[in-house]
Amino acid sequence: xxxxxxxxxxxxxxxxxxxxxxxxxxxxxxxxxxxxxxxxxxxxxxxxxxxxxxxxxxxxxxxxxxxxxxxxxxxxxxxxxxxxxxxxxxxxxxxxxxxxxxxxxxxxxxxxxxxxxxxxxxxxxxxxxxxxxxxxxxxxxxxxxxxxxxxxxxxxxxxxxxxxxxxxxxxxxxxxxxxxxxxxxxxxxxxxxxxxxxxxxxxxxxx
Amino acid sequence: xxxxxxxxxxxxxxxxxxxxxxxxxxxxxxxxxxxxxxxxxxxxxxxxxxxxxxxxxxxxxxxxxxxxxxxxxxxxxxxxxxxxxxxxxxxxxxxxxxxxxx
Amino acid sequence: xxxxxxxxxxxxxxxxxxxxxxxxxxxxxxxxxxxxxxxxxxxxxxxxxxxxxxxxxxxxxxxxxxxxxxxxxxxxxxxxxxxxxxxxxxxxxxxxxxxxxxxxxxxxxxxxxxxxxxxxxxxxxxxxxxxxxxxxxxxxxxxxxxxxxxxxxxxxxxxxxxxxxxxxxxxxxxxxxxxxxxxxxxxxxxxxxxxxxxxxxxxxxxxxxxxxxxxxxxxxxxxxxxxxxxxxxxxxxxxxxxxxxxxxx
Numbered sequence: 232x233x234x235x236x237x238x239x240x241x242x243x244x245x246x247x248x249x250x251x252x253x254x255x256x257x258x259x260x261x262x263x264x265x266x267x268x269x270x271x272x273x274x275x276x277x278x279x280x281x282x283x284x285x286x287x288x289x290x291x292x293x294x295x296x297x298x299x300x301x302x303x304x305x306x307x308x309x310x311x312x313x314x315x316x317x318x319x320x321x322x323x324x325x326x327x328x329x330x331x332x333x334x335x336x337x338x339x340x341x342x343x344x345x346x347x348x349x350x351x352x353x354x355x356x357x358x359x360x361x362x363x364x365x366x367x368x369x370x371x372x373x374x375x376x377x378x379x380x381x382x383x384x385x386x387x388x389x390x391x392x393x394x395x396x397x398x399x400x401x402x403x404x405x406x407x408x409x410x411x412x413x414x415x416x417x418x419x420x421x422x423x424x425x426x427x428x429x430x431x432x433x434x435x436x437x438x
Numbered sequence: 439x440x441x442x443x444x445x446x447x448x449x450x451x452x453x454x455x456x457x458x459x460x461x462x463x464x465x466x467x468x469x470x471x472x473x474x475x476x477x478x479x480x481x482x483x484x485x486x487x488x489x490x491x492x493x494x495x496x497x498x499x500x501x502x503x504x505x506x507x508x509x510x511x512x513x514x515x516x517x518x519x520x521x522x523x524x525x526x527x528x529x530x531x532x533x534x535x536x537x538x539x540x
Numbered sequence: 541x542x543x544x545x546x547x548x549x550x551x552x553x554x555x556x557x558x559x560x561x562x563x564x565x566x567x568x569x570x571x572x573x574x575x576x577x578x579x580x581x582x583x584x585x586x587x588x589x590x591x592x593x594x595x596x597x598x599x600x601x602x603x604x605x606x607x608x609x610x611x612x613x614x615x616x617x618x619x620x621x622x623x624x625x626x627x628x629x630x631x632x633x634x635x636x637x638x639x640x641x642x643x644x645x646x647x648x649x650x651x652x653x654x655x656x657x658x659x660x661x662x663x664x665x666x667x668x669x670x671x672x673x674x675x676x677x678x679x680x681x682x683x684x685x686x687x688x689x690x691x692x693x694x695x696x697x698x699x700x701x702x703x704x705x706x707x708x709x710x711x712x713x714x715x716x717x718x719x720x721x722x723x724x725x726x727x728x729x730x731x732x733x734x735x736x737x738x739x740x741x742x743x744x745x746x747x748x749x750x751x752x753x754x755x756x757x758x759x760x761x762x763x764x765x766x767x768x769x770x771x772x773x774x775x776x777x778x779x780x781x782x783x784x785x786x787x788x789x
Binding site for chain 1: 678681682685686688689690691692693694695696697699700701706707708709710711714751752753755756757758759760763764765766768
Protein backbone atom coordinates (compact mmCIF):
# COMPACT_ATOMS: atom_id res chain seq x y z
CA UNK A 232 0.00 0.00 0.00
CA UNK A 233 2.66 2.46 1.16
CA UNK A 234 4.99 1.65 -1.77
CA UNK A 235 2.21 2.29 -4.28
CA UNK A 236 1.47 5.67 -2.73
CA UNK A 237 5.14 6.66 -2.97
CA UNK A 238 5.20 5.50 -6.62
CA UNK A 239 2.12 7.56 -7.42
CA UNK A 240 3.47 10.61 -5.62
CA UNK A 241 6.85 10.39 -7.34
CA UNK A 242 5.32 9.94 -10.80
CA UNK A 243 2.92 12.87 -10.22
CA UNK A 244 5.82 15.02 -9.09
CA UNK A 245 7.88 14.10 -12.12
CA UNK A 246 4.97 14.85 -14.45
CA UNK A 247 4.43 18.21 -12.77
CA UNK A 248 8.12 19.07 -13.04
CA UNK A 249 8.20 17.97 -16.67
CA UNK A 250 5.14 20.11 -17.43
CA UNK A 251 6.76 23.05 -15.71
CA UNK A 252 9.97 22.57 -17.67
CA UNK A 253 8.03 22.15 -20.90
CA UNK A 254 5.95 25.27 -20.19
CA UNK A 255 9.12 27.19 -19.38
CA UNK A 256 10.78 25.99 -22.61
CA UNK A 257 7.59 26.78 -24.48
CA UNK A 258 7.59 30.31 -23.03
CA UNK A 259 11.27 30.66 -23.91
CA UNK A 260 10.49 29.76 -27.52
CA UNK A 261 7.50 32.12 -27.62
CA UNK A 262 9.55 34.93 -26.12
CA UNK A 263 12.37 34.50 -28.63
CA UNK A 264 9.87 34.50 -31.49
CA UNK A 265 8.18 37.63 -30.10
CA UNK A 266 11.47 39.53 -29.87
CA UNK A 267 12.73 38.33 -33.26
CA UNK A 268 9.56 39.43 -35.06
CA UNK A 269 8.85 42.56 -33.05
CA UNK A 270 11.60 44.85 -34.37
CA UNK A 271 13.05 46.12 -37.64
CA UNK A 272 16.34 47.78 -38.48
CA UNK A 273 16.17 51.58 -38.70
CA UNK A 274 18.92 54.11 -39.32
CA UNK A 275 22.07 53.01 -37.49
CA UNK A 276 20.09 50.68 -35.20
CA UNK A 277 20.39 47.19 -36.64
CA UNK A 278 18.69 43.99 -35.50
CA UNK A 279 22.03 42.77 -34.13
CA UNK A 280 21.35 45.13 -31.22
CA UNK A 281 18.83 42.69 -29.75
CA UNK A 282 21.36 39.86 -29.79
CA UNK A 283 22.50 39.69 -26.22
CA UNK A 284 26.06 39.18 -24.99
CA UNK A 285 26.71 37.15 -21.83
CA UNK A 286 26.41 40.17 -19.55
CA UNK A 287 23.08 41.29 -20.99
CA UNK A 288 21.67 37.76 -20.94
CA UNK A 289 22.65 37.33 -17.29
CA UNK A 290 21.31 40.70 -16.16
CA UNK A 291 17.97 40.23 -17.95
CA UNK A 292 16.98 37.61 -15.36
CA UNK A 293 16.64 39.47 -12.04
CA UNK A 294 15.50 36.33 -10.20
CA UNK A 295 18.67 34.43 -11.13
CA UNK A 296 20.84 37.50 -10.52
CA UNK A 297 19.57 37.71 -6.94
CA UNK A 298 20.06 34.02 -6.23
CA UNK A 299 23.07 32.32 -4.61
CA UNK A 300 24.25 30.87 -7.94
CA UNK A 301 23.63 34.28 -9.49
CA UNK A 302 26.06 35.92 -7.09
CA UNK A 303 28.72 33.40 -8.09
CA UNK A 304 28.06 33.88 -11.81
CA UNK A 305 28.19 37.66 -11.35
CA UNK A 306 31.87 37.38 -10.41
CA UNK A 307 32.52 35.53 -13.67
CA UNK A 308 30.76 38.30 -15.61
CA UNK A 309 32.76 40.97 -13.80
CA UNK A 310 36.05 39.24 -14.60
CA UNK A 311 35.01 38.86 -18.24
CA UNK A 312 34.33 42.59 -18.50
CA UNK A 313 37.49 43.59 -16.61
CA UNK A 314 39.64 41.50 -18.92
CA UNK A 315 38.34 43.33 -22.01
CA UNK A 316 39.13 46.89 -20.84
CA UNK A 317 41.71 48.73 -22.97
CA UNK A 318 44.16 51.07 -21.26
CA UNK A 319 44.88 54.38 -23.10
CA UNK A 320 47.15 53.87 -26.12
CA UNK A 321 49.10 57.06 -25.34
CA UNK A 322 49.36 56.34 -21.62
CA UNK A 323 47.38 59.51 -20.79
CA UNK A 324 44.45 59.29 -18.39
CA UNK A 325 43.58 62.95 -17.93
CA UNK A 326 42.46 65.19 -20.84
CA UNK A 327 40.63 68.53 -20.95
CA UNK A 328 37.88 69.13 -18.36
CA UNK A 329 36.21 71.91 -20.43
CA UNK A 330 35.61 69.40 -23.25
CA UNK A 331 34.66 66.83 -20.61
CA UNK A 332 31.78 69.02 -19.40
CA UNK A 333 30.45 69.33 -22.96
CA UNK A 334 30.60 65.54 -23.37
CA UNK A 335 28.86 65.04 -20.02
CA UNK A 336 26.06 67.44 -21.03
CA UNK A 337 25.38 65.86 -24.42
CA UNK A 338 23.02 62.90 -24.63
CA UNK A 339 23.39 62.59 -28.41
CA UNK A 340 24.23 59.53 -30.45
CA UNK A 341 23.40 55.89 -31.00
CA UNK A 342 19.67 56.17 -31.69
CA UNK A 343 17.99 55.40 -34.99
CA UNK A 344 17.48 59.14 -35.60
CA UNK A 345 21.18 59.92 -35.12
CA UNK A 346 23.36 60.22 -38.22
CA UNK A 347 26.24 57.69 -38.51
CA UNK A 348 28.85 60.47 -38.38
CA UNK A 349 27.33 62.18 -35.32
CA UNK A 350 29.56 62.82 -32.33
CA UNK A 351 28.30 60.84 -29.36
CA UNK A 352 27.82 62.44 -25.97
CA UNK A 353 28.24 60.69 -22.65
CA UNK A 354 24.82 61.63 -21.32
CA UNK A 355 26.40 61.74 -17.87
CA UNK A 356 24.03 64.35 -16.42
CA UNK A 357 21.12 62.08 -17.32
CA UNK A 358 22.05 59.97 -14.31
CA UNK A 359 24.60 61.88 -12.23
CA UNK A 360 25.08 65.17 -10.45
CA UNK A 361 28.52 66.37 -11.52
CA UNK A 362 29.24 70.13 -11.44
CA UNK A 363 26.98 71.65 -8.76
CA UNK A 364 26.25 74.60 -11.08
CA UNK A 365 24.13 72.24 -13.21
CA UNK A 366 20.80 71.78 -11.43
CA UNK A 367 19.26 69.59 -14.13
CA UNK A 368 20.74 66.22 -13.21
CA UNK A 369 19.40 62.73 -12.69
CA UNK A 370 19.73 60.41 -9.72
CA UNK A 371 20.02 57.00 -11.38
CA UNK A 372 23.70 57.11 -10.41
CA UNK A 373 25.52 58.60 -7.41
CA UNK A 374 26.56 62.25 -7.20
CA UNK A 375 30.04 62.89 -8.62
CA UNK A 376 30.38 66.35 -7.10
CA UNK A 377 33.89 66.81 -5.62
CA UNK A 378 34.82 63.45 -7.15
CA UNK A 379 38.60 63.98 -7.07
CA UNK A 380 38.59 66.28 -4.07
CA UNK A 381 37.00 63.61 -1.85
CA UNK A 382 38.84 60.56 -3.21
CA UNK A 383 42.22 62.05 -3.93
CA UNK A 384 44.21 61.90 -7.15
CA UNK A 385 46.24 58.72 -6.61
CA UNK A 386 47.10 56.32 -9.43
CA UNK A 387 44.71 53.87 -7.83
CA UNK A 388 41.77 56.27 -8.07
CA UNK A 389 42.73 57.16 -11.64
CA UNK A 390 42.96 53.50 -12.68
CA UNK A 391 39.62 52.64 -11.03
CA UNK A 392 37.85 55.60 -12.64
CA UNK A 393 39.26 54.77 -16.08
CA UNK A 394 37.97 51.20 -15.77
CA UNK A 395 34.60 52.31 -14.41
CA UNK A 396 33.91 54.66 -17.33
CA UNK A 397 35.15 52.16 -19.92
CA UNK A 398 33.27 49.21 -18.45
CA UNK A 399 31.26 49.66 -15.26
CA UNK A 400 30.30 45.97 -15.36
CA UNK A 401 33.89 45.08 -14.42
CA UNK A 402 33.02 46.11 -10.84
CA UNK A 403 29.25 45.50 -10.75
CA UNK A 404 27.97 42.87 -13.16
CA UNK A 405 24.52 44.41 -13.52
CA UNK A 406 25.35 48.09 -13.11
CA UNK A 407 22.88 50.40 -14.86
CA UNK A 408 25.79 52.35 -16.35
CA UNK A 409 26.55 51.87 -20.07
CA UNK A 410 29.95 50.45 -21.06
CA UNK A 411 31.37 53.51 -22.81
CA UNK A 412 34.69 52.00 -23.87
CA UNK A 413 33.49 48.45 -24.48
CA UNK A 414 30.86 49.51 -27.01
CA UNK A 415 32.93 52.42 -28.34
CA UNK A 416 30.22 54.89 -27.32
CA UNK A 417 32.94 57.41 -26.50
CA UNK A 418 36.38 57.69 -28.07
CA UNK A 419 39.56 57.32 -26.04
CA UNK A 420 40.05 61.10 -26.18
CA UNK A 421 36.49 61.74 -25.00
CA UNK A 422 36.98 59.42 -22.04
CA UNK A 423 40.25 61.22 -21.17
CA UNK A 424 38.27 64.49 -21.17
CA UNK A 425 35.54 63.08 -18.90
CA UNK A 426 38.31 61.78 -16.63
CA UNK A 427 39.62 65.36 -16.44
CA UNK A 428 36.18 66.68 -15.47
CA UNK A 429 36.30 64.30 -12.50
CA UNK A 430 39.99 64.17 -11.67
CA UNK A 431 41.65 67.42 -12.75
CA UNK A 432 42.21 69.41 -9.52
CA UNK A 433 41.39 72.56 -11.57
CA UNK A 434 38.02 71.15 -12.71
CA UNK A 435 34.97 73.02 -11.31
CA UNK A 436 33.85 69.63 -9.97
CA UNK A 437 36.74 69.68 -7.49
CA UNK A 438 36.37 73.23 -6.16
CA UNK B 439 -12.02 75.97 -42.70
CA UNK B 440 -9.74 75.45 -39.68
CA UNK B 441 -10.14 72.65 -37.11
CA UNK B 442 -12.98 72.84 -34.53
CA UNK B 443 -12.43 74.72 -31.25
CA UNK B 444 -13.48 73.63 -27.79
CA UNK B 445 -15.47 76.31 -25.99
CA UNK B 446 -16.62 76.21 -22.37
CA UNK B 447 -18.50 79.10 -20.78
CA UNK B 448 -20.12 79.24 -17.34
CA UNK B 449 -21.93 82.12 -15.62
CA UNK B 450 -21.59 82.93 -11.91
CA UNK B 451 -23.03 86.06 -10.27
CA UNK B 452 -23.34 87.91 -13.57
CA UNK B 453 -19.78 87.12 -14.64
CA UNK B 454 -19.23 84.63 -17.47
CA UNK B 455 -15.89 82.81 -17.56
CA UNK B 456 -14.99 81.70 -21.09
CA UNK B 457 -12.36 79.05 -21.90
CA UNK B 458 -11.41 78.43 -25.51
CA UNK B 459 -9.02 75.83 -26.94
CA UNK B 460 -7.98 76.51 -30.54
CA UNK B 461 -6.30 73.99 -32.83
CA UNK B 462 -3.52 75.71 -34.74
CA UNK B 463 0.20 75.04 -35.38
CA UNK B 464 1.06 78.75 -34.83
CA UNK B 465 4.36 78.57 -36.74
CA UNK B 466 6.55 81.61 -36.06
CA UNK B 467 8.50 81.25 -39.30
CA UNK B 468 11.74 80.85 -37.34
CA UNK B 469 11.69 77.09 -36.72
CA UNK B 470 13.66 74.72 -38.92
CA UNK B 471 12.53 71.27 -40.00
CA UNK B 472 14.62 68.06 -39.73
CA UNK B 473 16.33 68.90 -43.06
CA UNK B 474 17.32 72.37 -41.81
CA UNK B 475 14.80 74.29 -43.92
CA UNK B 476 12.77 77.14 -42.39
CA UNK B 477 9.14 76.25 -41.74
CA UNK B 478 7.05 79.11 -43.17
CA UNK B 479 5.17 81.39 -40.77
CA UNK B 480 1.50 80.46 -40.31
CA UNK B 481 -0.39 81.82 -37.32
CA UNK B 482 -3.72 83.22 -36.15
CA UNK B 483 -3.78 87.00 -36.48
CA UNK B 484 -7.17 87.96 -35.07
CA UNK B 485 -9.60 86.43 -32.58
CA UNK B 486 -13.06 87.83 -31.92
CA UNK B 487 -15.73 86.68 -29.44
CA UNK B 488 -19.32 87.93 -29.67
CA UNK B 489 -22.00 87.37 -27.02
CA UNK B 490 -25.56 87.89 -28.16
CA UNK B 491 -24.16 89.60 -31.29
CA UNK B 492 -22.08 92.11 -29.31
CA UNK B 493 -18.27 91.89 -29.29
CA UNK B 494 -17.01 91.08 -25.77
CA UNK B 495 -13.44 90.12 -26.65
CA UNK B 496 -11.03 90.96 -29.47
CA UNK B 497 -7.34 90.12 -29.78
CA UNK B 498 -4.45 90.47 -32.21
CA UNK B 499 -2.42 87.28 -32.03
CA UNK B 500 1.16 87.05 -33.22
CA UNK B 501 4.25 84.86 -33.13
CA UNK B 502 4.44 85.00 -29.33
CA UNK B 503 1.29 82.87 -29.01
CA UNK B 504 2.15 79.17 -28.77
CA UNK B 505 0.71 76.17 -30.58
CA UNK B 506 -2.89 75.12 -29.84
CA UNK B 507 -3.68 78.38 -28.02
CA UNK B 508 -5.77 78.31 -24.88
CA UNK B 509 -7.73 81.50 -24.11
CA UNK B 510 -9.40 82.28 -20.79
CA UNK B 511 -11.29 85.54 -20.07
CA UNK B 512 -14.35 86.93 -18.26
CA UNK B 513 -17.13 89.27 -19.32
CA UNK B 514 -20.39 90.58 -17.80
CA UNK B 515 -23.14 88.32 -19.13
CA UNK B 516 -25.94 85.82 -18.52
CA UNK B 517 -26.68 82.13 -18.61
CA UNK B 518 -27.94 81.19 -22.09
CA UNK B 519 -25.86 83.83 -23.90
CA UNK B 520 -25.07 82.72 -27.47
CA UNK B 521 -21.31 82.96 -28.06
CA UNK B 522 -19.64 83.15 -31.48
CA UNK B 523 -15.85 82.67 -31.53
CA UNK B 524 -14.00 83.46 -34.78
CA UNK B 525 -10.39 83.55 -35.87
CA UNK B 526 -8.45 84.43 -39.05
CA UNK B 527 -4.90 83.39 -39.86
CA UNK B 528 -2.01 84.52 -42.08
CA UNK B 529 -3.18 82.24 -44.92
CA UNK B 530 -6.65 83.79 -44.82
CA UNK B 531 -8.01 80.57 -43.30
CA UNK B 532 -10.93 81.09 -40.89
CA UNK B 533 -12.78 79.22 -38.19
CA UNK B 534 -16.00 80.03 -36.32
CA UNK B 535 -17.66 78.01 -33.58
CA UNK B 536 -20.73 78.64 -31.45
CA UNK B 537 -21.48 77.81 -27.83
CA UNK B 538 -24.04 78.60 -25.14
CA UNK B 539 -23.22 79.89 -21.68
CA UNK B 540 -24.20 77.37 -19.00
CA UNK C 541 23.40 79.78 -3.86
CA UNK C 542 22.25 77.04 -6.18
CA UNK C 543 18.55 76.15 -6.51
CA UNK C 544 18.11 72.64 -5.19
CA UNK C 545 16.53 69.80 -7.16
CA UNK C 546 13.46 69.62 -4.89
CA UNK C 547 12.42 73.24 -5.35
CA UNK C 548 12.87 72.80 -9.11
CA UNK C 549 10.64 69.74 -9.05
CA UNK C 550 7.99 71.63 -7.04
CA UNK C 551 8.02 74.52 -9.50
CA UNK C 552 7.48 72.11 -12.37
CA UNK C 553 4.54 70.53 -10.52
CA UNK C 554 3.01 74.00 -10.04
CA UNK C 555 3.44 74.74 -13.75
CA UNK C 556 1.65 71.51 -14.61
CA UNK C 557 -1.26 72.46 -12.34
CA UNK C 558 -1.54 75.81 -14.09
CA UNK C 559 -1.67 74.33 -17.59
CA UNK C 560 -3.98 71.43 -16.63
CA UNK C 561 -6.99 73.57 -17.54
CA UNK C 562 -7.66 73.36 -21.27
CA UNK C 563 -5.78 70.19 -22.22
CA UNK C 564 -5.26 70.37 -26.02
CA UNK C 565 -5.90 66.61 -26.03
CA UNK C 566 -9.57 67.63 -26.09
CA UNK C 567 -9.03 68.88 -29.65
CA UNK C 568 -7.88 65.38 -30.66
CA UNK C 569 -10.83 63.87 -28.82
CA UNK C 570 -13.28 66.08 -30.75
CA UNK C 571 -11.67 65.05 -34.04
CA UNK C 572 -11.74 61.40 -32.92
CA UNK C 573 -15.46 61.50 -32.22
CA UNK C 574 -16.07 62.74 -35.77
CA UNK C 575 -13.86 59.97 -37.23
CA UNK C 576 -15.62 57.25 -35.21
CA UNK C 577 -18.96 58.24 -36.72
CA UNK C 578 -17.83 59.11 -40.27
CA UNK C 579 -17.92 56.46 -43.06
CA UNK C 580 -14.39 55.83 -44.34
CA UNK C 581 -12.22 53.40 -46.27
CA UNK C 582 -13.03 51.21 -49.29
CA UNK C 583 -16.03 49.76 -47.43
CA UNK C 584 -17.34 53.25 -46.67
CA UNK C 585 -18.23 52.21 -43.12
CA UNK C 586 -18.06 53.91 -39.72
CA UNK C 587 -16.32 52.46 -36.65
CA UNK C 588 -19.59 52.34 -34.73
CA UNK C 589 -19.55 48.50 -34.77
CA UNK C 590 -15.95 48.29 -33.54
CA UNK C 591 -15.74 45.83 -30.63
CA UNK C 592 -13.14 46.90 -28.08
CA UNK C 593 -14.07 44.06 -25.73
CA UNK C 594 -17.37 45.24 -24.25
CA UNK C 595 -19.50 44.71 -27.34
CA UNK C 596 -19.79 46.40 -30.75
CA UNK C 597 -19.54 50.19 -30.44
CA UNK C 598 -19.21 50.22 -26.63
CA UNK C 599 -16.63 52.86 -25.75
CA UNK C 600 -17.42 53.62 -22.11
CA UNK C 601 -14.91 51.70 -19.99
CA UNK C 602 -13.33 50.01 -23.01
CA UNK C 603 -9.81 51.39 -22.58
CA UNK C 604 -9.88 50.47 -18.88
CA UNK C 605 -10.10 46.74 -19.67
CA UNK C 606 -7.49 46.70 -22.44
CA UNK C 607 -5.30 44.83 -23.31
CA UNK C 608 -7.40 41.66 -23.46
CA UNK C 609 -7.92 38.45 -25.41
CA UNK C 610 -10.21 38.64 -28.46
CA UNK C 611 -11.73 35.38 -29.79
CA UNK C 612 -12.15 36.70 -33.35
CA UNK C 613 -8.41 37.37 -33.77
CA UNK C 614 -7.42 34.68 -31.24
CA UNK C 615 -4.85 36.90 -29.57
CA UNK C 616 -4.35 39.51 -26.90
CA UNK C 617 -4.65 43.05 -28.27
CA UNK C 618 -4.11 46.54 -26.87
CA UNK C 619 -6.15 49.59 -27.91
CA UNK C 620 -4.10 50.54 -30.95
CA UNK C 621 -3.71 46.96 -32.13
CA UNK C 622 -7.50 46.48 -31.82
CA UNK C 623 -8.24 49.73 -33.67
CA UNK C 624 -6.04 48.49 -36.54
CA UNK C 625 -8.28 45.38 -36.61
CA UNK C 626 -11.47 47.49 -36.63
CA UNK C 627 -10.25 49.92 -39.29
CA UNK C 628 -9.16 47.06 -41.54
CA UNK C 629 -12.10 44.67 -41.08
CA UNK C 630 -14.93 47.22 -40.84
CA UNK C 631 -13.59 49.93 -43.16
CA UNK C 632 -11.31 47.89 -45.46
CA UNK C 633 -8.30 50.11 -44.76
CA UNK C 634 -4.98 48.29 -45.20
CA UNK C 635 -3.51 47.35 -41.82
CA UNK C 636 -0.01 47.58 -43.28
CA UNK C 637 -0.68 51.17 -44.38
CA UNK C 638 -1.65 52.08 -40.82
CA UNK C 639 1.45 50.31 -39.46
CA UNK C 640 3.78 51.95 -42.00
CA UNK C 641 2.40 55.50 -41.69
CA UNK C 642 4.89 57.84 -39.97
CA UNK C 643 3.80 58.84 -36.47
CA UNK C 644 1.36 61.73 -36.30
CA UNK C 645 0.75 61.72 -40.06
CA UNK C 646 -1.92 60.16 -42.28
CA UNK C 647 -3.43 57.06 -40.69
CA UNK C 648 -1.35 57.54 -37.54
CA UNK C 649 -2.97 60.99 -37.11
CA UNK C 650 -6.33 59.26 -37.51
CA UNK C 651 -5.20 56.79 -34.84
CA UNK C 652 -4.17 59.67 -32.49
CA UNK C 653 -7.65 61.22 -32.75
CA UNK C 654 -9.57 57.96 -32.25
CA UNK C 655 -7.34 56.92 -29.32
CA UNK C 656 -7.91 60.31 -27.64
CA UNK C 657 -11.66 59.83 -28.11
CA UNK C 658 -11.77 56.27 -26.73
CA UNK C 659 -9.54 56.84 -23.68
CA UNK C 660 -11.59 59.89 -22.64
CA UNK C 661 -14.44 57.47 -21.93
CA UNK C 662 -12.33 55.60 -19.39
CA UNK C 663 -11.13 58.73 -17.59
CA UNK C 664 -11.63 58.47 -13.80
CA UNK C 665 -12.39 54.73 -14.06
CA UNK C 666 -10.16 52.07 -12.51
CA UNK C 667 -7.82 49.90 -14.56
CA UNK C 668 -9.58 46.55 -14.85
CA UNK C 669 -7.46 44.18 -16.95
CA UNK C 670 -8.04 40.43 -16.73
CA UNK C 671 -5.50 37.61 -16.81
CA UNK C 672 -8.12 34.87 -16.71
CA UNK C 673 -7.57 33.66 -20.26
CA UNK C 674 -4.35 31.61 -20.65
CA UNK C 675 -3.19 33.89 -23.48
CA UNK C 676 -3.68 36.91 -21.23
CA UNK C 677 -1.61 35.26 -18.51
CA UNK C 678 1.03 34.39 -21.08
CA UNK C 679 1.07 37.93 -22.48
CA UNK C 680 1.77 39.27 -18.99
CA UNK C 681 4.69 36.87 -18.53
CA UNK C 682 6.12 37.69 -21.96
CA UNK C 683 5.73 41.39 -21.20
CA UNK C 684 7.58 40.99 -17.92
CA UNK C 685 10.47 39.31 -19.70
CA UNK C 686 10.54 42.03 -22.34
CA UNK C 687 10.58 44.63 -19.56
CA UNK C 688 13.79 43.19 -18.12
CA UNK C 689 15.42 42.41 -21.50
CA UNK C 690 18.77 44.21 -21.83
CA UNK C 691 20.02 45.05 -25.28
CA UNK C 692 21.71 47.59 -27.53
CA UNK C 693 25.09 49.26 -27.04
CA UNK C 694 24.02 50.78 -23.72
CA UNK C 695 22.71 47.57 -22.13
CA UNK C 696 19.37 49.30 -21.47
CA UNK C 697 16.20 47.48 -20.57
CA UNK C 698 12.94 49.14 -19.55
CA UNK C 699 13.94 48.22 -16.00
CA UNK C 700 17.14 50.28 -16.22
CA UNK C 701 15.04 53.45 -15.88
CA UNK C 702 11.69 52.15 -14.70
CA UNK C 703 12.69 49.37 -12.30
CA UNK C 704 13.37 51.39 -9.14
CA UNK C 705 11.44 53.92 -7.06
CA UNK C 706 12.39 57.58 -6.64
CA UNK C 707 14.54 57.83 -9.75
CA UNK C 708 14.66 60.54 -12.36
CA UNK C 709 16.56 61.16 -15.63
CA UNK C 710 17.73 64.79 -15.60
CA UNK C 711 14.61 66.44 -14.11
CA UNK C 712 12.11 63.92 -15.47
CA UNK C 713 10.66 61.64 -12.79
CA UNK C 714 10.60 57.97 -13.73
CA UNK C 715 7.73 55.87 -12.40
CA UNK C 716 8.65 52.42 -11.11
CA UNK C 717 6.50 50.38 -13.48
CA UNK C 718 6.98 47.18 -11.46
CA UNK C 719 4.88 48.52 -8.56
CA UNK C 720 1.14 49.38 -8.51
CA UNK C 721 1.79 53.06 -7.69
CA UNK C 722 4.42 53.45 -10.38
CA UNK C 723 2.51 51.44 -12.97
CA UNK C 724 -0.58 53.66 -12.75
CA UNK C 725 1.62 56.78 -12.96
CA UNK C 726 2.76 55.51 -16.35
CA UNK C 727 -0.17 53.47 -17.70
CA UNK C 728 -2.81 55.84 -16.31
CA UNK C 729 -1.35 59.04 -17.79
CA UNK C 730 -0.48 58.06 -21.39
CA UNK C 731 -1.75 58.80 -24.03
CA UNK C 732 -1.05 62.44 -23.34
CA UNK C 733 -0.52 65.86 -24.89
CA UNK C 734 3.11 66.92 -24.52
CA UNK C 735 3.35 70.65 -23.96
CA UNK C 736 7.10 70.76 -24.76
CA UNK C 737 6.55 69.80 -28.40
CA UNK C 738 2.81 70.41 -28.82
CA UNK C 739 2.20 66.77 -29.79
CA UNK C 740 -0.33 64.17 -28.75
CA UNK C 741 1.43 60.87 -27.99
CA UNK C 742 -0.38 57.55 -27.85
CA UNK C 743 1.08 54.71 -25.77
CA UNK C 744 2.34 53.23 -29.06
CA UNK C 745 4.44 56.34 -29.73
CA UNK C 746 5.56 56.52 -26.10
CA UNK C 747 6.88 52.92 -26.23
CA UNK C 748 8.44 53.55 -29.64
CA UNK C 749 10.39 56.53 -28.32
CA UNK C 750 11.47 54.61 -25.22
CA UNK C 751 13.02 51.95 -27.42
CA UNK C 752 14.65 54.66 -29.56
CA UNK C 753 16.34 56.14 -26.50
CA UNK C 754 17.31 52.66 -25.34
CA UNK C 755 19.28 52.47 -28.62
CA UNK C 756 17.22 49.44 -29.70
CA UNK C 757 16.08 48.86 -33.29
CA UNK C 758 12.58 50.10 -34.29
CA UNK C 759 9.66 48.24 -32.63
CA UNK C 760 7.05 47.35 -35.23
CA UNK C 761 3.76 49.20 -34.61
CA UNK C 762 1.04 46.93 -33.30
CA UNK C 763 3.50 44.06 -32.72
CA UNK C 764 3.13 41.46 -29.97
CA UNK C 765 6.04 42.81 -27.90
CA UNK C 766 4.34 46.20 -27.53
CA UNK C 767 1.07 44.53 -26.54
CA UNK C 768 2.89 42.32 -24.04
CA UNK C 769 4.63 45.32 -22.45
CA UNK C 770 1.28 47.12 -22.28
CA UNK C 771 -0.21 44.04 -20.61
CA UNK C 772 2.60 44.01 -18.04
CA UNK C 773 2.09 47.67 -17.16
CA UNK C 774 -1.71 47.52 -17.18
CA UNK C 775 -1.95 44.46 -14.92
CA UNK C 776 0.55 46.03 -12.50
CA UNK C 777 -1.67 49.14 -12.57
CA UNK C 778 -4.91 47.23 -11.89
CA UNK C 779 -7.20 49.08 -9.49
CA UNK C 780 -5.48 52.41 -10.13
CA UNK C 781 -7.42 55.43 -11.42
CA UNK C 782 -7.08 56.39 -15.09
CA UNK C 783 -6.23 60.00 -15.95
CA UNK C 784 -6.04 59.79 -19.72
CA UNK C 785 -5.81 61.76 -21.90
CA UNK C 786 -2.99 63.19 -19.83
CA UNK C 787 -0.98 66.39 -20.02
CA UNK C 788 2.79 66.08 -19.89
CA UNK C 789 5.78 68.44 -19.98
